[in-house]
Amino acid sequence: MAQGKIERGLTAAGTLALLALMLIVFIDVLGRNLFNSPLLWGTELAEVMLALMVFALYPVLARRGGHIVVDLIPVARAARTAQRVLSGVVGALLFGLLTWCCGRQALRSAEFGDASALLGIPTAWVLWCMAGLAALSALIFVAHALGVWREEASPTGLGG
Template sequence: MSLATWVNRHYSEKGPAKWLVFLLELVAASVLFLLMLTTCLDVAGRYLFSSPVPGATELTRLGLALMVFAAMPVVTYRGGHIVVDLLDNVLGQKVLKVLGLVSALIISSSMYFLGVRIFELGERSIRRGVVTEFLGMPSGYISEYIAIMSWLTAAAVITLGVHRTLFTPEK
C-alpha cells in the first residue's frame, strides 16, 4: 500500500490540509518517540552507569515545545479543544452562531499577533546569538517555529470557526 493510499484511508481532511495534518502529526509523534528514548537512556544512564545523558533536560524542553506546537494546529483544526456549553440551551441558535464567529475572530487574531511578537523575539535572539544554556543550540529558531505554528493555529481557528458558523446546520 502506498503512502498516499494510507493517508487517504486514515485522514478525513480534504485537499492539502490532509497532508499538512499528516506531516504535523508525524513531527509530533517522532518527537514524542525521541523524548521517550532520551528519557529512558537518561534514566538508565543515571541509575545503572552513574552517567546521565548530557543535556537531557534541555533536549526534553525543546522536544516538548516542538511536540506541543506541532499538535496545536491539528487539534484546533479538528475542533478537539474542550468546549463549555453551559448557555447553549438558553441562547438561541443565531446568538450561538454569532458568538462562535466572534470567538473565532478573537482567538485567531490573538494567535496571529502572539505569533508576530514571538517571531520578532526569535529574530532578535538569532541576531544576538542567544543559545541554550547547556548544549549551546540557537534558541531563536525554536521561537520562530512556535510563531509559525501559532499562525497555523490562527488559520485553523478562523477556518474552523467560519465553517462551523456558516455551514453547520441548526439543531
C-alpha cells in the first residue's frame, strides 16, 4: 500500500537525519575538545538535519497517533469520539498554521535568494520541505478527525 511506503520512507528519512545529526555533533565536539578546531559547517548541517528529522517524523507520529495523551477524567465513548475529533481539528489547524508560516518564509527566501553561509544550501528548499511535511501532517490530522483511521490503543496507555 502506498501509505505504508510513504510512512516507511519518512521514518527512514527521520532516522537517517538523526544519525547524521549525532555524527555531526560527535565530530564537532571531538574536534573542539581534542584539536581546538570545530567542524566549520557542522552548525549549518545540524540545523538542516534537525529540521528534516522533526518534520519527517511529524506525519508518522500523527498517522500512528503517537502523540502523548493523558486521560485525567474517565469519559463515555461518545466523549472519546468528541475528543478524537477535537484533537484532529486542533492538530490540523496548528499544522496548517505551520504550513502557512513555512510556505510564506520559503517564498521570501526564494525571492531574496537566501542560502546558508558556508555550504550555500538554499534555505527556500529546506522551508518548502518543512511546509510540505507540515501540510501532510495537517491532512493526517483531518483524516483522524473524520475517523478515517482508528486510533490503536497503546499497551502503555500513553498513546493514541
